[in-house]
Structure formats: C-alpha cells, structure tokens
C-alpha cells in the first residue's frame with residue numbers, strides 16, 4: 001500500500017519493533033502448512049496460527065490448504081477456479097456457507113472479502129485463509145447456524161504479485177512480492193465503477209478484474225440473486241511506530257459511491273463496530289498480551305474516515321468502491337482495511353521480515369472483521385430521519401443525459417461487462433432517497449410555480465440545492481419573504497448565489513473554486529458543525545462517482561482539481577451579520593447561518609454538485625456522492641437527527657478463532673463502546689479508539 005520512498009526510516013523502525021516483539025524460540029515449525037493427515041506440527045490445523053508460522057503462505061500452499069478444506073468439508077467449502085491472471089496463473093474464489101442446508105443461496109446474505117490486491121501486502125489473505133479454516137471446521141453452534149444464512153465469498157485478486165515473491169525454502173531468498181500483477185498494472189485502479197474512470201489506469205482491462213466482476217458481480221449477485229451486505233478489501237500500510245509508542249493496528253478508508261442515508265449510516269456503523277470489537281477483544285490478542293506483560297501499550301486500533309481525510313488522496317476504479325457499487329458491483333456496504341504491514345521493510349525481501357507477532361495481530365484483526373460483518377448482516381436495521389417538521393426542496397433544472405458533456409460516456413461492450421448506471425443523473429435523487437426514512441413529508445417544489453411566501457409557509461425548512469434559479473425573480477422574493485416570516489432557508493453549492501439575489505451580500509462576495517473533493521473545515525463547537533467523527537473529518541462529497549476527475553497520484557496536492565466548491569466571502573458574510581461555522585479556503589465561508597427577519601438562512605457550499613459528463617464515464621454517472629460528513633452537516637442545517645435501529649447485539653465471542661474461550665455470555669459482551677452509535681450514528685459517533693489523529697501518507 002505504501003510507497004518505497006518511505007522505506008528508509010520505516011526499515012529501521014520496523015527492525016527495532018521486530019526485535020522487540022519477536023519472542024525467542026517461537027519459530028519452531030519447519031513448514032508453514034499441514035495439508036496432509038498429520039497436523040501435529042501445525043498445532044492441529046492445516047494452516048497454523050501465525051505464532052507457529054515461519055513465513056507467509058505461498059500461493060501453492062494456499063491452494064493446497066483450500067483444496068484440502070473443500071475435500072474435508074464439502075458441505076461448507078467450495079474452492080473454484082474462476083479465471084486466470086495476466087501472468088497465466090489460476091485465479092480462485094472460496095465460498096463458505098452451509099451447502100447442506102436447503103435454504104437457496106439467493107435467500108442468504110452475502111459477505112465479500114478480498115485479501116491482497118497488492119501482492120506485497122500479504123496480511124489480508126493470511127487472515128482470511130485462517131478464517132476459512134475456522135469456519136470450515138467450527139463446531140460452535142452459533143457459527144454453524146450462521147452459515148445457513150450467510151454466504152461468505154473470499155478471494156485474492158492478485159496471484160501474480162503474490163506468487164512471484166513466494167519463498168521456496170532454498171536460501172538465499174531473492175524473491176520479491178509486487179504491488180502490481182504480471183502486466184505491471186495496479187489492479188486497484190481498474191475496477192468498473194460509476195463515475196469518472198481514469199483511462200490511464202487500464203479500466204476493466206486485466207483478466208483478474210474481468211473474471212472477478214463476472215464471477216461475483218454478474219453471476220453470484222445479479223444472476224444468482226445473492227444480496228451482498230458487507231465487504232472488505234484488505235491492504236497493508238499502517239506504519240511501524242517505535243516502542244513504547246503504540247503501534248497502529250489498522251485504519252479503514254470508507255468506500256465512495258452514491259449512498260443513501262441508510263447505506264451511509266451502515267457504513268460508519270460497520271467500521272465503528274469493527275473497531276469497538278477489536279478494542280473489546282484485546283485479551284484475545286497476542287500483542288495486547290505482550291503489552292500487558294511489559295506494561296507498555298503495544299498496539300492501538302486506528303480509525304475510519306474517507307480515503308482523502310485519512311490518507312490524503314482518492315482513487316478511481318478501487319476494488320472496495322466496486323464492491324459498494326449498486327450498478328456495476330455488489331451493492332455492499334464496504335471499505336478498505338489498511339493493516340499493519342508485516343515484514344518491514346515490506347515490499348523488499350518480505351520473507352526476511354516476517355514477524356509472527358505482527359502477523360498474529362493481523363490475523364486477529366481479520367477474524368474480528370469477518371465476525372463483525374457476520375453479526376451485522378444477521379441483524380437488519382432501519383434508518384430513521386427525524387425532521388423538525390415537513391420540509392421542501394426545490395428541483396434542480398439540470399440533469400445529466402447520456403452523451404452530454406465532453407467526456408467519453410460510451411458504454412463498454414463485451415461478454416462480461418457489468419451494467420452501468422442509467423441516465424439521467426440528477427441531484428434531485430438525493431432528496432427523493434431521503435423520503436423513505438423521514439418522519440415528516442419531504443416535498444418537491446418547482447421554482448417556477450413558487451410566487452408567494454404563503455406557498456412555503458407550511459415547511460420547517462426549504463432547501464435550494466445547487467440550482468440558484470436566478471431567473472425566477474418571484475421565487476427569490478418568495479424565498480426571502482418566507483425567511484423574513486420565520487422560515488429556515490438552506491442553500492447549498494451553486495445556490496449560494498441566491499445570497500446576492502436576496503440582497504444579503506454583494507454579488508461579488510459569492511464565488512467558487514475548483515478543489516480536489518468537496519470539503520468544509522469546520523469550526524469546533526459550532527452547532528452547525530456538531531457530530532463529526534473526528535477532527536480530520538471534513539470531506540463532504542466524493543468527486544469520482546459524480547464524474548469529477550482526479551489524477552492517479554498518492555497525494556491530492558499533486559493532482560489537478562476539478563470539483564466545484566462554493567463559498568461566500570467571510571468578511572462580507574460576517575459584515576452582513578452571518579456566523580461562520582466552516583470554511584473552504586482562507587476567508588471563504590462555506591458553512592454558516594445568518595438571520596433574515598424572523599427566520600434564518602443557512603449555507604453549505606459543497607454537498608450536491610451537478611453530475612458531470614466532462615470526464616470519461618463509461619459506466620454512467622451518480623446522482624450524488626455525499627459522504628457521512630456531508631450527511632451530518634446537512635442534518636445540522638435541517639435541525640434533523642438520524643439513527644439506526646434496532647440496537648446491534650454482538651455474538652460471543654467476537655472472533656472466529658476456535659481456541660478463544662467462548663465462556664462469555666451475551667450479557668458479558670461489552671456493549672458500551674457501540675452505545676453512542678445506537679443513539680445517533682453516524683451523526684454523533686464517538687471515536688472508539690484513536691485519540692491522536694494525523695494524516696498518514698500511504699498508497700492505497
């Protein structure tokens with residue numbers, strides 16, 4: 001996941017950490033796996049625990065282990081060849097469910113897990129391989145029963161980058177895992193997603209991606225009808241810290257896409273719950289055990305946020321984004337997990353750096369990740385948006401049609417090409433999608449028919465998003481009168497121009513910039529900025545799904561910018577009596593409130609830009625791509641709150657690890673970490689673990 005430029009210092013830190021953590025004499029086993037009948041040297045398993053492994057699983061060992069699990073447990077494991085790689089290697093998936101149960105697969109809920117799309121980030125597959133064995137061999141009644149209702153699909157998208165680094169036990173080992181496949185393509189840039197698709201990163205070109213899209217998107221999801229609830233794409237990039245500083249265990253990057261309120265809330269719930277569960281299972285974890293023995297904290301769970309807010313950049317064509325896509329992908333709630341990369345210095349001579357303790361931590365992380373997804377998938381939830389009263393929103397006169405815009409929107413053709421998103425694309429859909437969750441009417445208005453404030457009087461809020469309707473003078477007057485009479489007007493994006501049309505600020509005081517992605521730097525403590533997850537949380541919309549391009553770089557600062565962000569000059573705004581709750585650029589107010597007569601007017605400059613067809617978009621363009629930050633800020637503007645229900649109850653234990661004592665009962669499971677979530681997620685989530693927050697440079 002990360003870049004070689006960072007290797008020098010990290011190598012030293014990693015070595016220090018490895019020396020500190022490696023218990024003497026633990027590399028007792030000569031061979032990493034036991035696919036035969038004698039599993040004695042593997043601790044009774046086919047794939048031994050990480051503390052008994054001498055290195056990463058080779059591709060052939062993984063194939064042999066999965067083959068054996070299918071042979072031993074045909075009622076639980078299906079190991080299928082689904083294609084091949086650019087380098088000619090076979091490509092597989094592993095499907096785990098209770099095949100003996102009569103319930104059709106189409107009536108079970110799907111879960112999706114990819115190990116290592118970057119071949120030099122081995123740890124996801126290390127964890128998932130052991131989870132597969134856990135589930136195949138489990139005698140736990142709860143887990144066994146869960147397998148009648150769930151279909152777990154595991155895969156590894158990059159055997160080329162994996163096998164080329166496999167150690168053959170004939171030292172010296174000179175093999176090196178590679179980020180790319182044999183075609184030297186970064187496979188985490190070419191997945192078919194709705195919105196901008198970067199033509200320089202080989203969209204839908206390589207056989208790995210084509211085969212996985214076909215086998216899982218086209219067949220399992222769309223043909224067989226399996227509804228996928230959750231998914232992870234696992235990478236490795238969390239850097240080594242020098243003890244006694246706590247090592248970062250992992251971070252999560254939220255997927256981008258057109259997510260309605262419920263899906264956005266489920267996304268933040270998933271990763272909040274995951275991190276709560278990790279924190280709650282510290283006693284299971286080898287690192288915590290060592291840490292408690294030495295009195296020093298050895299690891300800490302990281303945090304989740306948008307990819308830009310945590311890592312400083314976004315991608316187009318990411319695997320987790322495809323997993324989340326409702327049209328081209330699986331329609332699951334997903335994210336990218338960034339594990340602590342084992343084997344510092346990482347990509348180079350990884351075997352020499354394999355550390356059992358680090359690997360044990362990563363395997364534990366994957367066990368908890370899978371169990372968290374299983375538990376949530378079995379507890380369907382509803383979203384509820386509590387509004388202050390009936391609200392209205394004004395239609396946007398722009399809608400993107402097929403062929404509109406200067407970018408190539410010609411759909412791809414071919415035997416395994418997934419369907420794209422139909423046209424038109426319109427921000428109006430954002431409001432239509434809110435309606436099912438709202439406790440009061442959410443009414444669509446046509447600006448051309450609004451000529452009097454009396455037509456607006458019934459609404460608690462009137463939202464004008466993006467389209468300012470500047471030529472509808474009677475509408476502007478009605479809007480101002482509505483505010484004067486005590487109404488709340490909310491302007492977003494290009495509709496900030498109505499601040500001038502309503503004579504609140506001069507015309508020249510309202511402007512827009514092009515930015516990397518929509519964002520607001522909020523003012524801590526302001527009511528309009530409340531409920532954000534963390535201090536770095538600021539991205540309000542994703543550019544790629546709505547057609548705005550980004551460059552394929554590892555920092556937004558080295559990318560060209562194309563996404564619109566509206567603002568009002570802070571001086572003019574405050575001179576008019578406005579309060580600044582957030583800015584997008586120096587002295588550019590993008591979140592705030594101003595009194596108008598007996599009412600109020602509130603603004604949010606970056607939320608719902610018009611969908612764009614000006615960059616390549618072969619699978620169509622999304623209506624909107626509001627992040628959880630965008631939802632939170634918008635709800636603050638409305639005086640609304642949202643929550644999921646009913647409360648989540650975690651199974652016990654919270655891991656798939658069969659050796660963990662399952663003597664706990666549900667009543668003993670620490671539920672408190674997730675409590676804030678239940679009361680106000682995601683719009684009031686309390687960070688469960690991370691206190692120190694910073695941007696981390698890495699290469700997703």
Ligand SMILES: [Zn+2]
Nearest residue numbers: 001118235700
């Ligand atoms: Zn990666």
